[in-house]
Amino acid sequence: MENPIANYWKLRLTDLKETLEGNNFEVFMADNAGDAGHLVLEKIIPKTGAKTVSWGGSMTFIATGLYDAVKDMPNLEVLDTFNKNLSPEDALELRRQSLLVDLFITGTNAVTETGELVNLDMYGNRVAGITFGPKHVVILVGKNKIVPDLEAAMVRIKDYVAPTNAMRLNKKTPCVKTSCCEECKSPDRICNSWTITQKSFPKGRIKVVLINKDLGL
16 A cells, blocks of 8 residues: 555545534545645635635644735735734734634644544633624634644643643743643733533534644654
């Protein structure tokens, strides 16, 4: 058999797709980041009929090329919460406005084999957008985000995702020095709001794109 590793993950992702669909998520599969980007641009966005779009923090979103591509789409109003030219006050207000767009795009910190999305957020705008507000949500998921269950998801997020993100964002938290969660009270703490999304409601509101590559943290 050629490419046994890729085939192994394709089978794993197919099983996860069926599980997520059983939890009312609409699920798509892509072989790599580029294919995922094209899938969103050519199939998912047109199907939603979205006129407004925004996003929550996600390295996978950047890796797909969607950040630049979506901004170039005609007849689509973009609320760019990644704009570094905004003042802190304006950036926060734009995050608030992004909760009322037609389409919200982001990633997830973990996805369980039982079909749950698990996330931990600093401001809360990303998990808020996933939970309620935007009419449609697209979740981009690299295969490295897959864990067996809820307990494993929380361990992954606290012991790896959060410290690494704190390092990436140059936060002044204890985990930046120790690589471990210290349950800190730092003003720079990024671990503030947990969400566990067990099902999509209404059915199909949350669209999950499973990508057969390691992407993001």
